[in-house]
Amino acid sequence: MSTRYGLDRAFTVLVTAAALIGIVVLALLLFDVIRDGSTMLSTRFLTSFPSQIFPANGGIYPALVGSVWLLGLTALISVPLGLGAAVYLQEYAEDTRLNRVIEVNISNLAGVPSIIYGLLGLGIFVQLLAPVTGGGSVLTGALTLSLLILPIIIVATREALRAIPASIREGGYALGATRWEVIRSHLLPMALPGALTGIILALSRAIGEAAPILVVGVSLYQTYVTRSPFDGYMALPTQIYDWISRPQQVFQDSAAAGIVVAMGVLLLANSLAIWLRNRYQKHSR
Amino acid sequence: MTIEAGGTRSGDDAWRRNSRAREVRERVIKLLLSACAYLSILTTFGIVAVLFEETVRFFLDVSIVEFLTSTRWAPPQGDFGILPLVYGTLVATAIATAVALPVGLLTAIYLSEYAAASLRRWLKPVLEILAGVPTVVYGYFALTFITPFFRESIFPGIESFNAVAAGLIMGVMIIPTVASVSEDAVYAVPRSLREGAYALGATRRETAMKIVVPAALSGIVAAVILGVSRAIGETMIVTIAMGSQANWLGSPLEGMQAMTAYIVQVVGGETPRESITFKSIFAVGSALFLITLVLNLVSYWFVRRFREIY
Numbered sequence: 001m002s003t004r005y006g007l008d009r010a011f012t013v014l015v016t017a018a019a020l021i022g023i024v025v026l027a028l029l030l031f032d033v034i035r036d037g038s039t040m041l042s043t044r045f046l047t048s049f050p051s052q053i054f055p056a057n058g059g060i061y062p063a064l065v066g067s068v069w070l071l072g073l074t075a076l077i078s079v080p081l082g083l084g085a086a087v088y089l090q091e092y093a094e095d096t097r098l099n100r101v102i103e104v105n106i107s108n109l110a111g112v113p114s115i116i117y118g119l120l121g122l123g124i125f126v127q128l129l130a131p132v133t134g135g136g137s138v139l140t141g142a143l144t145l146s147l148l149i150l151p152i153i154i155v156a157t158r159e160a161l162r163a164i165p166a167s168i169r170e171g172g173y174a175l176g177a178t179r180w181e182v183i184r185s186h187l188l189p190m191a192l193p194g195a196l197t198g199i200i201l202a203l204s205r206a207i208g209e210a211a212p213i214l215v216v217g218v219s220l221y222q223t224y225v226t227r228s229p230f231d232g233y234m235a236l237p238t239q240i241y242d243w244i245s246r247p248q249q250v251f252q253d254s255a256a257a258g259i260v261v262a263m264g265v266l267l268l269a270n271s272l273a274i275w276l277r278n279r280y281q282k283h284s285r
Numbered sequence: 286m287t288i289e290a291g292g293t294r295s296g297d298d299a300w301r302r303n304s305r306a307r308e309v310r311e312r313v314i315k316l317l318l319s320a321c322a323y324l325s326i327l328t329t330f331g332i333v334a335v336l337f338e339e340t341v342r343f344f345l346d347v348s349i350v351e352f353l354t355s356t357r358w359a360p361p362q363g364d365f366g367i368l369p370l371v372y373g374t375l376v377a378t379a380i381a382t383a384v385a386l387p388v389g390l391l392t393a394i395y396l397s398e399y400a401a402a403s404l405r406r407w408l409k410p411v412l413e414i415l416a417g418v419p420t421v422v423y424g425y426f427a428l429t430f431i432t433p434f435f436r437e438s439i440f441p442g443i444e445s446f447n448a449v450a451a452g453l454i455m456g457v458m459i460i461p462t463v464a465s466v467s468e469d470a471v472y473a474v475p476r477s478l479r480e481g482a483y484a485l486g487a488t489r490r491e492t493a494m495k496i497v498v499p500a501a502l503s504g505i506v507a508a509v510i511l512g513v514s515r516a517i518g519e520t521m522i523v524t525i526a527m528g529s530q531a532n533w534l535g536s537p538l539e540g541m542q543a544m545t546a547y548i549v550q551v552v553g554g555e556t557p558r559e560s561i562t563f564k565s566i567f568a569v570g571s572a573l574f575l576i577t578l579v580l581n582l583v584s585y586w587f588v589r590r591f592r593e594i595y
Contacts, residue, residue: 004488011490015399018391019408022415025457029422032430084321092315093322104585106325111511111581112574113518115545116332118552119570123335147328154325178307180314201417208419211520211545215552237421237521244425244525252429259422270417274410 030263037256045257050221050239055250060258063239065225066138066218067207070235073142074149074206079199081146082153086195087183089154090161110151117148118215126216134230136217141233144216145209149202156198160191193280200273204266210237236262336574339567346561352568358531358542360551360562367572369531373448373541377523378516380452380537381459385512388456389463390498390505396464397471398493409465416461424525427454432526446528446540455522459512466511466588470504471497507587514580518573520545544569 040056048059085106093099121144125133133140164187172182219232220242226233236258243255344352347365355366392412396405431450435443443449474497482492498505528540529550535541542550548566556563 004491008488008490011493012399015391015395015493018388019395019400021388022392022408022457022460023411026411026415026418028430029418029426032426033422036429081321081324084318085325088315088318088322092318099322102322102325105329107585108578108581109325109328111514111518111577111584112332113520113545113577115518115520115548116336116570116574116577119548119567120328120332120335122552123339124331150325150328178311180311201413204417208417208421210419210421211524211549214549220553237419240419240421240425241521241525244421244428255425256429259425262419263422266417266419267414270410270414274413278406 033256033259033263035256036253037258037260040250040253040257041260045254046261049223050243050254052221055248055254058254060236060239060261062222062225063234063236063258064261066233067236069138069226069229069233070142070145070213071203071207073139073229074145075199075203077142078146078149078153078202078206082150082199082202083157083188083195085150086154086157086161087188090158091179091183091187106151106154110155113211114148114209115211115215117144118212120144120147121212121216136232137230138226138233139229140216141213141218141235142229144212145206148209148212149206152202152205153195153199156202157191157195160194160198161187163194164190193276197273197277197280200269200276204269204273207235208237208262208266210235210241214238214241236265332574336567336571339564340571343561343564343568346564347568356533358533358547360565363561365561365565365568367544367569369533370542370544370547370569371572372533372535373523373527373531374517374543374545376448376537376541377452377455377527377543378513380449381455381516382509382513384453384456385459385463385516386509389460389508389512390467392460392464393467393471393505393508394493394498396468398489398497412461412464415457418458420458420519420521421525423454423458424451424522427451427522427526440538443538444528444540446526446530448527448535448537448539448541451523451525451527452537454526455516455519458519458522459515462515463508463512466508467501467505470501470508473504474500503587503590507584510580510584510587514577514584517580518545518577520549524549544573 044057045059046064047061048057049061050063051058089099089102093102121140125140125143126135133143168186168190169182172186173179177185213235217232218238219234220238222232222234224231240255240258240262243251243258246252352365352367354368355364356368357364357366358369396408400408427450428445431454432443432445432447435447435450440449478496478500479492482496487495523543524546527543527546529542529546530540531547532539532541547569551562551566
């Protein structure tokens, strides 16, 4: 009898410890990069170009600008497409074979490794559509990342739409509204907070990705700042990767400082998503 | 049609025109929205087409038998046996799974069976943040923190690039995937089963491990398969912390190259587009795509199965 209760208590400790491992690792990781990066972190770091000759004076300015471009273009491309696909699948699509195929297909696309999207982007946007995209431009990077995060946006938006009671739709139809009028005036506004949470998480994943943009030709060094969608670009994660792959201590410190900046952006985006969701959940109850 | 009787003739026409315009608009909008959904099919076709075309060109130069069975991978010498890369990927994935399976499952049990609602509200976002950490950051952490830590403590002979640190951190990366998918499965187990166990005098541990986990098993299996598939496709951690030297049957304390890391190595170098080496990344990509596709389909099948039961 007592061993059973002893085991029970030990198990409680074990599951609690397991749940806390994530927090411990996250705290260790943040502590490690802040300690390593503190020597490089300054406002100059944010506003300077990286430097091979005077690496201690280098910064992440062009990578920061490039990541903002990537974020903006990816949002412009993926959000309308994702919302459109989700609305179609949730509100219009009947249970046909084709639509079931689309559904399985989207859940599969969510599991395709990001580097495969890079190879897709290389074949389609860099080579086949070079006259339109300008080859390895920031537009190509954004198109590639958009395809990567579309499944996440679609799934999140569909869940938000599914949570809206049927009575809202029926009320709209009863007043003579068409399907699209009901969607535009009621369903989209009601689904937006939930969809937005998914969109923010998806976009923050997109700007954290290094592998696919490495394949579609992100610059690891350039002497100008991206000014148009057809320009070359640098990006935060690939800049960090480039610094990590250099053995000198000053580059390792630069990498750590770059990580602090990237994690800062990411934590901000995540907090926003979580805040939005909590607000939304309170409202819907 | 009752409106027609009461309305004037011109007003009636206005209503009809309006209605036709609305109908056309509805149809155009439906078409546009369906195009967005069909884009996903196009994406899959694009992936298959790009991989297939370049892979076929690769196999015009390299025999498919050599590619699948040779244990030498040295592109500069023209040796294209994929097994050493597969080995690197599998070693890292096995270590990652050994970490994420127990930790993820126990976390799921804690979240679903033990945690108070207020604590859940804190823990789940932390898991989400853990899932959203860019993989270059994990790579940096493995290379500059975990490996030196191992060298000074339990593995003095560990190489700077090694599979243990990379696999371990990859395990941390997939904990959120394993935990959140298993939690859905554990949470879906009907309350009556737990109450039945308690009524028979079972402790919480006995209820969780002997009743709830077996009942949720197919969902948990799906979660683990999904985690494994993530680990196999993960790129930056293995590129940064495990090295770029193919190593057939090497020790986990040594550096080795994963399939994904090879692709990054080639696109990061000055390899000409038309060379065999450049084409080989598509062949490796095809292998990667097929492996993860099979795992994802199996996982999807398991999830559907457990949904059908309850």
